[in-house]
Amino acid sequence: xxxQRLIIAHQQIDEKFSQERNTCLLxxxxxxxxxxxxxxxxADEEGNTWCLGVRExxxxxxxxxxxxxxQIGEVWESxxxxxxxxxxxxxxxxAPCMYWSTYPSxxxxxxxxxxxxxxxxxxxxxxxxxxxxxxxxxxxxxxxGSFSAYLxxxxxxxxxxxVPLERFRGNRFNILFSSAACVYxxxxxxxxxxxxxxxxxxxxxxxxxxxxxxxxxxxxxxRFVFELITKPLWAQIERTDTNIKDIGVVYxxxxxxxxxxxxxxxxxxxxxxxxxxxxxxxxSIFMKNLLTESPYDDKILIILEIMxxxxxxxxxxxxxxxxxxxxxxxxxDEIRDKTVATPNNNKFSETVFGVLxxxxxxxxxxxxxxxxxxxxxxxxxxxxWIESKTEKQKEELLSAAHKDVKKMRKNFLKRKNxxxxxxxxxxxxxx
Numbered sequence: 275x276x277x278q279r280l281i282i283a284h285q286q287i288d289e290k291f292s293q294e295r296n297t298c299l300l301x302x303x304x305x306x307x308x309x310x311x312x313x314x315x316x317a318d319e320e321g322n323t324w325c326l327g328v329r330e331x332x333x334x335x336x337x338x339x340x341x342x343x344x345q346i347g348e349v350w351e352s353x354x355x356x357x358x359x360x361x362x363x364x365x366x367x368x369a370p371c372m373y374w375s376t377y378p379s380x381x382x383x384x385x386x387x388x389x390x391x392x393x394x395x396x397x398x399x400x401x402x403x404x405x406x407x408x409x410x411x412x413x414x415x416x417x418x419g420s421f422s423a424y425l426x427x428x429x430x431x432x433x434x435x436x437v438p439l440e441r442f443r444g445n446r447f448n449i450l451f452s453s454a455a456c457v458y459x460x461x462x463x464x465x466x467x468x469x470x471x472x473x474x475x476x477x478x479x480x481x482x483x484x485x486x487x488x489x490x491x492x493x494x495x496x497r498f499v500f501e502l503i504t505k506p507l508w509a510q511i512e513r514t515d516t517n518i519k520d521i522g523v524v525y526x527x528x529x530x531x532x533x534x535x536x537x538x539x540x541x542x543x544x545x546x547x548x549x550x551x552x553x554x555x556x557x558s559i560f561m562k563n564l565l566t567e568s569p570y571d572d573k574i575l576i577i578l579e580i581m582x583x584x585x586x587x588x589x590x591x592x593x594x595x596x597x598x599x600x601x602x603x604x605x606x607d608e609i610r611d612k613t614v615a616t617p618n619n620n621k622f623s624e625t626v627f628g629v630l631x632x633x634x635x636x637x638x639x640x641x642x643x644x645x646x647x648x649x650x651x652x653x654x655x656x657x658x659w660i661e662s663k664t665e666k667q668k669e670e671l672l673s674a675a676h677k678d679v680k681k682m683r684k685n686f687l688k689r690k691n692x693x694x695x696x697x698x699x700x701x702x703x704x705x
Contacts, residue, residue: 277682280647281675283656287324294318298615302623303331306634313626319615323622325653328630329689330642332696417471424467425460432559451504454496459563461490491573495581497564498540498574503528503585506550511618521618524549525593532586537578541571626653643686 291297300315300323310333314326422437429436438456440449457464461484468481483489510524531547539545543565546552555561568574590597626649633645651657660668 276641276644276647277679278672278675279651279656280643281678281682282660282671283647283650283654285671285674286654286656286659287326287650291316291318291324294320296612296615298613298617300617300620300623302620302627304627304630306627306631307638311627311630313623313630315622315626317615317617317622321615323617325626325650328626328642328646328649330693332693333700417467417477420471421464421467425463428463451496451500454493455500455560455564458490458493458497459560461493487570488573490568491570492577494564494568494570495574495577497560498578499581499585501555501558501561501564502540502543502546502550503532506547506555510549513618522593522597525589526597529586529589529593529597532582532589535582537575537582540578541575629653642690643682 296319298317300317301312302315303310303312305311310331311328312331313328316324316326318324418437425437438459440453465481465484468477468484472478472481507524507528511521527547527549536545543556543561546555556565629649629652630645633640633648637645660671663671
């Protein structure tokens, strides 16, 4: 039955999506329970997204990209003119939001104490705080319930509906910057709360961290980066009215801003990029808290003097197609039309992977073909599409799907065996 559902869902995609023009193929990868999966999705110029399938992989696809490109080069002359034309008209993009997964890796190197090497880097410190206070935190020693009750009056005073902290697990990209910002905002309340409720060693460790000036200085430095750089830039990337070709203008402004940043003006909140709503930023309760003087502001200046050039350097490297080569500068109408379906983010892929994660947790022994059939069938509401058919068309769909079951199972088993062989080959090569 699962295989039939998957075949019928593919027929729906073939009937509807195959007629669209200027489409975009999306692919993304994830790791779940020791295995790697790749999702294939598509988008059309009307804004519709389609889940084409999710397949298990032997290893990361990026490791094979150079091999595939080399193989294409070897047989290029054997292609017809039509095939060459089709390949040269492909436009390949890297999801802009993926760049931010690189930024947090800089923090352990550039947010350390300048006088001595700390026993724990910023990422570990933040992770420890995330496990205790947010909802969905540590099951054994988390304190979200009692901490929320303690903060009730504070939250009402600042017109906040809940504790502004998210758990680290299950979030990506900007979560480190945003949660570091919230830790700094709640630092005094967290310290007062832990004075009366640090009843285990983990909470005592968090209490000790909050009383360490260097850690709070790092949180404040990350807060400045969040409020004035990553948060407004993330908002620009997520805008639906911006073509992915035009995002290069934003990247160039970010690099120019980081290269010429006056840190003294930056720490006063007066130096912002053109797409930042300055009045909205300076009037927020978080920014007002950030601009309040603290005894470790001298340390913040030193941290930012190291961090900002590092962020500038990695931004130049990641956005080089838009900065140095400028291959997407001043695109023509033809290119703009062909890329109208290209999204600026990979949120749809992450949504599919979230459903896959739930399936694998609820049914650990489910086969990949069954999980894929559920994802594809449900995401495109294939059942409603079937119900819109006549009785004769329904019978034809089911009959065709039944005939293709053996073929699909055979291909699935063939792929599964090939993955096992490749995994063994990788292990043998490492011996």
